[in-house]
Each structure stands twice: as structure tokens, then as C-alpha cells.
Amino acid sequence: MRCRKVRSYLSAYCSDELGGRRKLAISEHLATCAECRREEADYRSLAKTARQLSAINIAEDFNTRLLDRVARERFAETRSKAYLPRKAPVVRWTVVAPAVVTACLVFAFIMVGLQTVLDDYSPGIASVANDSYLTAQPMNNPNMTNSMQKDWSLASQMSRANRLDRMSQRIVNRIRTTSMAPTSGLFNVSARANQPAPWNQTYYRVRPVVRIYQAPDIPKGEETAY
């Protein structure tokens, strides 16, 4: 082997990283070449010094500070696991408002149509209200992140369904309690949930479905007979 080649392997040789034949060739060369031997000594003391390098000091209270921080991290984790909002929920009304307005409008239009049909049959209203319900179609919620979207567990589905059920109940009750004079025109019906919507809840486009039953054809004057 020539000096040039030996030197390219020398540092690996000193750290004992070479295999049999190459190692042998280099040690043979070193026995004859003083220049390379000097270089070898350099590498050996370099490796030795590197191993002896003093450790960089770390602060005494490193562990305490770290564990404090991790404890805070743990706390945040349990909070999010319990579905408690970390910060106040941000409700984007720009997103919610159109949905609510369409729902109301659709409802109103139907009721207006209803009014014209039911003008003469006021007993029919009760049967309409009893059997009406809301349909809901999930919409994109810009506040919802990917990780939340994955939560399609039965429990959360059920809670969504319950929520919708409650809302439709409220609307129906409102209709029932409102005295709807046969002559009244356009009116608004809306329902608000008891507690504010959690920020990880989906938004729904709500459409009322109103079943209309034909009331028996009774002349107005005989209403009291019921």
C-alpha cells in the first residue's frame, strides 16, 4: 500500500474499525514508514482526547423544571380528553347565520303554504305539529380540525342525535304553543339549544319536514262539536 491510500484509512485504523486484510496491510506499512507513523500517533491522541472531553454541565434544577412543564402538558391532555374546550369557543356567525336563516325561511315558506291550505281547518294544525320533525345535514365546520373529525364514536353520534332531537322538540313545541290565527301570514320559528354548542360540534343545515294531514271536512260553524 502507498502512503496516500494508507492515510485515507488511518483514522479508521486507529479507531479499530477496519477488517482483517486491510488492517494487516496498514500495520505492515506503518512498520516501515515514519511519516505515516507520526500521523497515526496524531489520530490516536485525537481519539483519546475526544473520549476524555469534559461533559457540559447541566443545571441542577433541570429535572424539576422539566417535570413541571410535563405536568402542565399532562393537565392539558386530560382536559382535552374530557372534551373541555381549552379556550372559549369561537362561533363563526358568518357560517352559522346562513344555515339558520335558510332553515327559518324554508320553515316559514312551508308554514305560509300550510296557512293557505289550513285556512279553513284550524284543528289540523295540532296534527301537523305533532308529526313534524327536522332533518339535519352535517356541514363543513371551519373550527373543526382533523383530529376532531375522527371522532365518530357511537357516544358522540348519539349526543349529536340527542341534540337534534331536543332542538326539533323545541321548534314543535313553539308551533304548538303559538296561537296561530288562521289569518296570520309569514312568521318565524327558531330554537336555541340550552347550552352553547361545543366548539367541536358539527354544524348542521336544518330543514323542517312537516306532515300535513287532511282534516275531515267540517264546516267552520261546527268546530265546537269536537
Place this chain on the structure above:
Amino acid sequence: MVEAKETEKDIDYRLMRAIQNGDMVAFNEMVDRYKKRLMNVIGRMLSSPDEAEDIVQETFVRVYQHRQSFNFQHCFSTWIYTIGLNLARNELRKRRRFKHYDIDDMQGNEAEFAIEAKVPSRLPQVLDAAIKNLPNKYRAAFMLRDLQELPYDEVAKILNIPLGTVKSRVNRARMILREKLKPRLESHNALSKSTLLPVSLL
């Protein structure tokens, strides 16, 4: 006692399982096992020990946050070094983007130079300074291999580069360091003659 000796890797795995089950004592033990090693590597990459300590802390916090995603297929040491080095590298990159010069820093450097000019400092200190001045890519490979004494394949995994590249980088780093420290190494060797004299001459 028939019980086999627990290897480093086994200890890491045992602690990590405990940490995944929320054991904070195990976490503390893990911190004690790795904080010095991480500090020795990261402290030589960043200029101030305070900053390095922040990065080391951040590394452990990440380990805690992502404890569930550790699959027991690689060494824990590979994982934690990867996290730590990535954080350190990000820090360095951030700093290059802003390029701020601290007046205190400059004065500190001046003072260091002055001392060095007067009193020749010891070889380990000179080596420390030389390592800090190595180009980034050589430095990380050199430190993991020669200071932490990790096997080449683990270094390759940590740095996410091929094995051959690691070997050549380590070799190159050693050559650069030798070039830089040449005069000092030679005087050092002259003091301890035994390494210099070939067997045949004795």
C-alpha cells in the same frame, strides 16, 4: 442468580413502557439517563449552554408528548437523538435566517482569544473549540460516533443518511480536526514518546 443481565436497550424499553402507562418516576429516570448525553451533543452544536438546555428540555417534552407513537422497533437512543438533533438543527436554521449579532457575544469571544494568545490552553479545550467550528454535517456525525461512541448504523439512522456517507463524513471530520490541531498534537505526542517510537527502534 440465573437472571440475565439487563442490557441498555432493555432498560430503555422497560422505562418506555412504564412511561406509556403514565409512570412519571420512570420518566424522571429516563431523563437522568439521557440528559447528559444529549447535552454533550447539542451543547456543542449551539453556542450557549442555556440555549442547549432549552433544546434538551424541549426534546424530553416531545418524547413525553409522543410517547404513544414510539414503536419498539428501533433503539430508544436513536429516537431521542433524532428528535434532539432535529430540534437543534431547526434552531440553527432559524438563527441563520435572522442572523443576529450579540454585542456581549463578541466581547466574550475577544476575551477568549486574548486568553488563548497568552496561555496555551489544554488540548481538550482546543479540541472542543475546533469541534464547534466544524461544518454542521461533519460535526453531528463526528460527535455521535466519536464522543457518544454509537455504532455507525445507528448514526446513519439518526441522521437519516446512508451508511457510507456517515463513514466518509466521520473520516473527513477526523482529518479536518487533525489538520487544525496538528501543532498541538505533535507537541502532545512528543511529551508522551512511547507512541512515537516504533518497536524496532527500542
